[in-house]
């Protein structure tokens with residue numbers, strides 16, 4: 001029976017952060033291809049899922065897009081009365097805004113027992129795209145495949161364009177493109193290629209499918225618009241690009257303010273997009289003011305078709321410059337021709353700050369020495385007297401653009417003696433202040449330190465080298481403040497986390513998970529180890545003696561106040577005398593201007609910033625999940641785990657003449673020799689003879705097999721384990737290298753292009769796409785960069801054979817097929833994603849994304865953990881069953897051991 005659901009259309013934009021114009025202006029002329037998206041959408045849903053489950057399920061769940069769709073069919077859904085739902089329709093506005101809701105569902109009843117988890121749901125949205133050819137044939141150019149389309153999907157998770165299905169045909173495997181699910185501003189253009197060329201004589205019709213996923217964190221609680229009914233609110237549009245062009249994309253530019261004519265940073269970035277074709281940047285120069293400013297290209301840059309990159313330029317000046325813009329010329333070449341683009345980069349001139357006047361300054365630096373990045377800095381009122389005081393590191397809330405929205409820079413009052421540093425965390429969402437967002441925060445601190453050192457006039461405001469900081473944050477940034485301070489306790493003087501949640505599963509529970517109804521709990525446990533590193537409560541032992549002032553509005557309806565209460569409770573369990581307190585502001589909501597700007601917070605900051613050190617514990621515990629994403633505590637650092645995936649802990653008790661350490665799941669740890677103060681070191685009951693003092697750290701290796709041994713040595717080299725979960729790969733030490741079979745390799749190139757787009761969109765991370773041949777050339781000449789590689793394709797690639805030929809990896813090629821533990825693992829439409837070390841740089845890594853066919857590759861590619869909460873450990877194998885059962889349909893998942901080898905205890909095979 002066809003159930004008729006009616007849909008609520010809301011033209012008002014609620015909870016939409018930063019409505020934006022098109023990313024690129026493209027003149028449309030009569031001689032061009034035309035596209036038209038039908039305003040009438042078919043909608044199927046709602047289906048219960050948990051956040052991020054759409055990365056495992058098919059985005060078109062429950063529909064199999066290879067088969068014709070029966071619009072009268074109904075599907076099971078526990079959200080609907082009677083337990084089933086069918087197709088209905090919704091109509092978009094002329095601008096392409098689509099609001100979808102299911103008012104028949106008794107949401108209030110379900111959420112009364114299930115809470116926010118009940119509102120999370122998935123739906124499939126479909127409409128048609130009509131592509132009409134130009135009137136005259138000469139405008140086809142040499143672009144044989146038809147028009148290049150720039151698509152924009154805001155607040156949808158994935159979309160695909162497919163040929164309209166005639167009943168006797170089968171459709172190609174969908175290419176699922178990432179949507180801009182957070183509706184982040186400054187999104188790079190997303191070029192999509194039509195799956196089959198349109199007719200040159202008549203209109204061609206395609207289907208567009210969108211995975212519509214309602215997430216509380218994105219859309220908020222419907223009570224905000226006085227309703228029980230959650231409304232999915234998305235925007236979709238397409239534009240035609242001129243063929244074979246390389247264009248400037250202003251939204252991707254990076255610049256810095258000039259203070260009294262001096263650049264407040266060392267880098268500029270220029271956003272460039274290749275609509276089609278491979279392009280190489282040959283030359284860059286500053287045209288004006290050529291006598292004052294020089295820009296130099298950091299490295300050669302290549303653009304794959306449809307790729308957007310920000311060109312990294314090092315900026316130097318010979319004398320102060322007071323102009324309004326820098327004019328830069330760039331010369332590109334492709335197979336067909338060369339092009340020169342001249343761009344103006346507007347410069348914001350600022351007067352020098354004084355004790356009475358100031359403006360937040362936009363600074364720039366090279367993230368990972370390679371990617372132009374900006375941040376804000378608010379100067380203190382007074383110059384340094386004696387030792388520079390620790391700066392305040394302020395972490396913003398989700399969706400907040402710190403440059404466009406002054407709210408954040410205004411929320412922490414200017415300090416007397418401390419700089420306030422406001423990093424972006426890569427983008428307005430970043431990785432929730434984990435991974436690259438954390439790196440960006442620390443590197444922004446280091447960058448400000450360098451900027452102040454470089455100009456004599458600013459020396460009186462310098463920061464201390466490797467300065468410690470006071471971390472402050474609100475909302476997602478409050479959560480980030482807990483995260484950053486508990487993972488890097490030795491770099492933090494004090495913390496003011498406001499309105500922060502504990503972890504994603506505590507914020508919106510995963511209880512309405514689809515896969516949960518099918519999954520082996522042992523597999524679920526392995527998958528959930530990838531959430532452990534983000535579980536802030538598990539790491540509070542590391543904050544036991546750091547002063548904490550948590551702030552929370554008593555009536556917060558976004559992040560409920562119990563989160564902060566629980567944080568303090570857990571901290572006090574570790575240390576009943578912890579200098580940790582909660583300032584609960586009765587009756588206050590999630591955000592209020594005085595959340596950080598008030599006397600109590602200021603008094604706390606003043607005390608933390610002044611030189612009075614807090615008393616430190618003699619007995620404490622360091623808890624670590626991912627060594628590569630954790631710093632030291634009291635000088636102790638865990639470098640590797642015996643079994644990745646499990647928590648590791650060092651419990652330390654300092655006595656007068658000895659230090660006792662108990663280890664849990666620790667492989668290697670180090671201690672600063674000076675912290676030992678010539679005391680005896682006793683590890684797991686064994687008194688350790690120490691190596692002669694050569695001034696470095698002491699390195700202690702714990703072995704459990706073949707027999708237990710504990711050995712201390714000099715820590716000449718660091719051996720930080722770069723494994724533990726897939727998302728560790730996001731912290732590449734330079735632009736990712738995405739390796740594909742060859743420059744015309746359809747699906748792998750398409751996957752690489754989409755991944756490059758997602759890395760840019762979600763994290764402003766740069767990537768270069770290179771071929772198997774080029775990679776082999778680098779491998780043979782031993783010139784592989786110390787960055788993370790993503791190898792996309794199948795086992796016939798030479799680089800994979802070379803890699804597996806020289807390393808004994810658990811995944812191995814035998815008789816031309818990929819095997820794991822002797823079993824042929826990649827067969828049918830399976831895909832595998834697994835982590836291994838970079839062959840030349842053990843602290844970097846390689847992600848292998850391998851499959852035998854397009855379907856398998858698509859499935860594996862959707863698991864690349866672009867967003868937080870996608871549970872991918874060190875390796876996974878996924879197949880067709882996952883389309884309908886999510887993670888329960890996996891064929892295997894697990895973590896490697898300390899040495900990248902098979903780890904029986906942390907592996908699951910079907």
Ligand SMILES: *[C@@H]1O[C@H](CO)[C@@H](O)[C@H](O)[C@H]1NC(C)=O
Nearest residue numbers: 164165166167168169170171
């Ligand atoms: C499908 O049917 C149409 C019309 O009957 C026909 O023109 C076309 O060749 C068929 N396609 C295939 C793949 O059989």
Ligand SMILES: *[C@@H]1O[C@H](CO)[C@@H](O)[C@H](O)[C@H]1NC(C)=O
Nearest residue numbers: 353354355356357381382383
């Ligand atoms: C700011 O500095 C100037 C000169 O150094 C001084 O005269 C003035 O009193 C200061 N203002 C404040 C508010 O401290």
Ligand SMILES: *[C@@H]1O[C@H](CO)[C@@H](O)[C@H](O)[C@H]1NC(C)=O
Nearest residue numbers: 494547579604607608614615
């Ligand atoms: C708690 O921390 C604050 C801020 O650093 C400090 O001023 C205060 O003395 C500490 N209180 C105790 C009891 O240690």
Ligand SMILES: *[C@@H]1O[C@H](CO)[C@@H](O)[C@H](O)[C@H]1NC(C)=O
Nearest residue numbers: 813814815816819822823824
């Ligand atoms: C590989 O192929 C050879 C020859 O066909 C066969 O003898 C051998 O058993 C195969 N090995 C595996 C692991 O399947």
Ligand SMILES: *[C@@H]1O[C@H](CO)[C@@H](O)[C@H](O)[C@H]1NC(C)=O
Nearest residue numbers: 064065066067880881883884
């Ligand atoms: C989807 O349908 C096609 C064609 O009927 C079939 O071959 C394929 O196995 C189906 N996929 C899944 C995941 O069921």
